[in-house]
Amino acid sequence: MTDSTIDATADLELHVPRGGDGTLQEGIAAVLARSAAVDRTEVVAISGVRPTLNDLRVDASVRLRVRADADEDARAAVRDAVTDQFGVREVTDIEPARSA
Template sequence: MNALEIDATADLEIQVPRGDDGSLQDGIVTVLGRSAAVDRTEVVDISGVTPTLNDLRVDAEVRLRVHLDDSVEDERAAVRETVADQFGVRTVSAVETDRSS
């Protein structure tokens, strides 16, 4: 079984814990980096922040490098599902991919 490295951009709503060291962007990278499938995260834009009791609900656009099984037929759907399965990610939308080597 081989793996693909997929570069993608996605809009997402994510819960970033309060009280962690670093910036809001660092918090987004940390949450997404907990997934074994996400190799790299870059925050492109933050379009909204809503404080809640224990975290910040953030609307952001991110660039990701995601490792997927090479048998996937729909890369965008696979990226969406992989990222959405991560704890703290509420929604994933507007996924665009650009396959890398």
């Protein structure tokens, strides 16, 4: 079993805490960086922001680099790495590209 990286794009719905320093894009990246499997996050587009009492509910498209086992399904690996994070509500439209 060897590790590989998966570069993927995905659409997400997530909660970004209010009151943090930085931009909304940095807040999205910080939420996703909680996963040890996520190496890099780039926000491609933000399609919706809905304020709630303690956070912002954000719809965004992101590019991710995720570490996974070489024999693991790429879409499942990306989904697992991201959806297990506190604040991520939904992950859809995952388009992976696996590299060694």
